Structures are given as structure tokens and as C-alpha cells.
Amino acid sequence: MAACQRLGATAKKFDGLSLTGKLATMKPTLALLLTLALLVTAIAQDAERITFTTLAGREYKDVKVTKVEADAITVMHSGGIARLDFAALPADVQKQFGYDPDAASAARAALNAANMERQRALAAQQQAREAQAASMAQEAREAEEMRQSAERKTYKVFQVLPDGLLVQEHSRGGYGGRLAGAVSLLSGGSSTTYTPPRTGEKIYLLRGAPGDSVVDDDVFDALVVQDGSAQYETVDGAVSTVRALKVVEMGEVDR
Secondary structure (H helix, E strand, O other), X not given: XXXXXXXXXXXXXXXXXXXXXXXXXXXXXXXXXXXXXXXXXXXXXXXXXXXXXXXXOOEEEEEEEEEEOOOEEEEEEOOEEEEEEHHHOOHHHHHHOOOOHHHHHXXXXXXXXXXXXXHHHHHHHHHHHHHHHHHHHHHHHHHHHHHHHOEEEXXXXXXXXXXXXXXXXXXXXXXXXXXXXXXXXXXXXXXXXXXXXXXXXXXXXXXXXXXXHOOOOOEEEEEEEEEEEEEEEOOOOOXXXXXXXXXXXXXXXXX
16 A cells, blocks of 8 residues: 555656656657556555564564664664664564574574674773783883982993993082182182093993993083992903993983
């Protein structure tokens, strides 16, 4: 009945003429083909729409089935879109869409397994992120503790080694400031006082400094912490043990 009504409605679209009047001007074969095409379209549209009442008593009237799965159908109705399990539908609807309880159980089991695997993967990713965040926080705390215990000094490169720099504490020297000048004048000296550069005799092994950016006799400031001891071989083949330092922060190099 609905198919015939749609067929009649479609016929009215032909320039205000009835389907009979329009077909009368065509060849019989073409008219027959057009009639069949319109009828098949109307029947197909009806085939997509069903009316039923679920086992729980809810009525779905003239709904459009948009998807058929092993365990459910998805329908479009006046209130939106709903996915309905076959187990909740009447027997005639189940039969209409080929419901197989065994296939539905297998599909649900596969879906549950996939969901569990996805949840495990998400949980593993979350744990990895939390572990990474904890590691970064620990590194930041250790770096801050190291910085607080570090000393800033000036060093002069004695020798560049594969595993670090042999350095000596160094004073750049220079002229004294206004206070030093005023003190010097009061004591009968000149207004400026020059202090020559001075390098200590003690040698340290400095670890963590970029050895490729410095050469012998370079001078730089560095924030360092104690790092145990180290040994190196002198130019005459002897083995010398020195205190090791680790670079926390390195300043620009004077050359």
C-alpha cells in the first residue's frame, strides 16, 4: 500500500501531469520500463522500513534499518538512532534479518575480547606515561639538589682527555674596582690596583664538559660538584690520581 502511494506521489512530479498522461506520450516499452523502475524503487524504500514492538513493550513504527550485525540491528527512528539486540526483538524480526544465537554469542565474545585488549593497551600507556613523569620529576629533583650543592669556580684547561678535562683552578686577575682604588689611595698607593692572572697547581679531572669545544689553556667558569676520584697517565707514563668534578653548568670559554 505504501509503495503504491509513493508511486503515485512520484508520478505527480512529471510537470504536473498524471503518470498515465505522461506515459501515454511514450513508446510502450519505455513506459513499461519506467513504471517498473518506479515500482521497484518504492518497494525497496518500504523494505528498508519496519514496524515492530520489542519484547519489553516499546514500539518502533516505520523505522529505517541502517545496519545489521550478528547480534543487533541499528535503526533510525523519530527520536534518533538506536542499536537493538536481537535478543530483545520479536521472533519475526529476528527471522527477517537472519538472527543466529550462536553467531551472536561469538560476535559478542570477540567484541568483549577486543574491548579488554584495548583497555589493557590504554592502561599500559597510562602506566608508561606515569612512569616517565615520575622519572622526569626525580631527575629534576636530583638536578636541583646537585645545583644547590655545587660550587662555581674558574678553571683553566691543562689537558683534554678522552674522558674529561684536566683543569686547574684559575683567577683571571685584572684591575681592582672603586673600593680597591679608594683603599689603595688611603694607603698611599695608586688609584688602581692590577692583579695578574694566577693558576693553581692542583689538577682536577672535570667530567661532563664538552671536550670538543675547548683546547689547552682555555679558561671558563663552571658550576661543579664532587664526583669521586680519577686516574690519568702523565706525559712521562706515570699514573696520577686526582679528584674528579662533575659539570652542572658551564659558562663561556675565554681564549
